[in-house]
Amino acid sequence: EDAAKVAAFEKRVAAEEKIEANDWMPAAYRKTLTRQISQHAHSEIVGMLPEGNWLTRAPTLRRKAALLAKVQDECGHGLYLYAAAETLGSSREELVDQMLSGKAKYSSIFNYPTLTWADIGAIGWLVDGAAIMNQIPLCRCSYGPYARAMIRVCKEESFHQRQGYEIMVTLSRGSVEQKAMAQNALDRWWWPCLMMFGPPDQQSSHGDQSTRWKIKRFSNDELRQKFIDATVPQAQYLGLKIPDADLKWNEQTQHWDYGAIDWQEFKDVLSGNGPCNRDRMAARRKAHDDGAWVRDAAVAYAQKQRSRRAA
Ligand code: ACO
Numbered sequence: 001e002d003a004a005k006v007a008a009f010e011k012r013v014a015a016e017e018k019i020e021a022n023d024w025m026p027a028a029y030r031k032t033l034t035r036q037i038s039q040h041a042h043s044e045i046v047g048m049l050p051e052g053n054w055l056t057r058a059p060t061l062r063r064k065a066a067l068l069a070k071v072q073d074e075c076g077h078g079l080y081l082y083a084a085a086e087t088l089g090s091s092r093e094e095l096v097d098q099m100l101s102g103k104a105k106y107s108s109i110f111n112y113p114t115l116t117w118a119d120i121g122a123i124g125w126l127v128d129g130a131a132i133m134n135q136i137p138l139c140r141c142s143y144g145p146y147a148r149a150m151i152r153v154c155k156e157e158s159f160h161q162r163q164g165y166e167i168m169v170t171l172s173r174g175s176v177e178q179k180a181m182a183q184n185a186l187d188r189w190w191w192p193c194l195m196m197f198g199p200p201d202q203q204s205s206h207g208d209q210s211t212r213w214k215i216k217r218f219s220n221d222e223l224r225q226k227f228i229d230a231t232v233p234q235a236q237y238l239g240l241k242i243p244d245a246d247l248k249w250n251e252q253t254q255h256w257d258y259g260a261i262d263w264q265e266f267k268d269v270l271s272g273n274g275p276c277n278r279d280r281m282a283a284r285r286k287a288h289d290d291g292a293w294v295r296d297a298a299v300a301y302a303q304k305q306r307s308r309r310a311a
Pocket of ligand 1: 035036039040041043044105106107108109128131134176195196197198199203204205206207210220251257
């Protein structure tokens with residue numbers, strides 16, 4: 001690549017200028033952004049499945065309306081993110097195909113099952129809480145279209161987090177059975193949520209370069225720690241116990257120390273062997289196949305309009 005162009009690009013990034021779709025950028029910057037943004041889009045789309053599972057069984061009309069809105073928001077996030085990824089030159093079709101063929105990743109967290117209604121509370125509180133922690137800094141990402149998409153996404157995520165926490169408040173103040181159900185959901189979701197932030201910094205293959213390019217503003221471990229620090233008092237308020245015997249306030253660092261994460265479980269989930277990987281992929285492939293007639297109809301309609309105009 002032209003060294004002068006690279007230097008000019010790096011200078012712009014250092015000066016906190018936004019890089020826009022038509023600006024010159026190094027091929028590796030384009031590639032890593034396409035990877036991250038498209039994986040993020042796939043996560044939003046696959047993320048509709050675990051919660052969609054409870055739409056027909058929400059306990060009240062109000063809960064159902066809120067959950068329905070949240071799942072629809074996630075679909076919207078997926079669409080803005082595909083659009084942001086497309087500005088980098090790959091088509092949405094190509095990106096979706098990479099996901100359906102198993103080549104592109106989506107977040108590990110969506111490969112866990114939603115066994116009870118309390119899981120809907122725990123997902124909003126913890127999964128969306130972790131998502132906000134990770135995505136607020138992305139509003140300052142050097143790539144303009146991604147940064148701008150993140151602003152609206154974060155506002156909506158914050159509503160999702162509140163609706164989840166409110167479910168947890170209700171359950172933990174409810175009957176003994178309801179409180180036990182809330183505790184059980186926390187027990188199952190806590191460790192997978194910590195894995196959402198990605199591998200430890202030393203094993204993060206893209207971390208350093210993405211930080212230099214101001215795509216990432218905090219490392220995986222920094223965001224994980226921020227999340228734990230913010231979430232522990234919330235669990236205390238609920239009267240629930242975080243399932244980590246080593247969780248301890250560290251007066252010196254002013255952070256919560258936490259126990260070892262089972263990175264083997266993370267690797268298993270990433271390689272397709274989590275509890276729900278096969279179901280999620282099968283559901284996405286079926287939805288894509290079932291939607292083929294809509295895509296075909298849209299293409300046929302566009303062709304008809306074009307030939308009418310030509311006539
Ligand atoms: N689930 C699945 N894959 C993951 C996860 C995870 N939780 N964390 C890291 N990985 C993958 C990375 O994608 C990368 O794989 P690849 O090289 O095949 O792309 C590999 O593990 C190594 O990780 P890093 O080098 O640390 O990757 P990166 O610098 O991209 O950091 C992170 C990972 C923090 C997830 C980053 O990509 C990011 O901030 N993405 C945007 C947010 C996002 O995607 N959120 C989705 C969940 S939130 C939601 O949808 C509600």
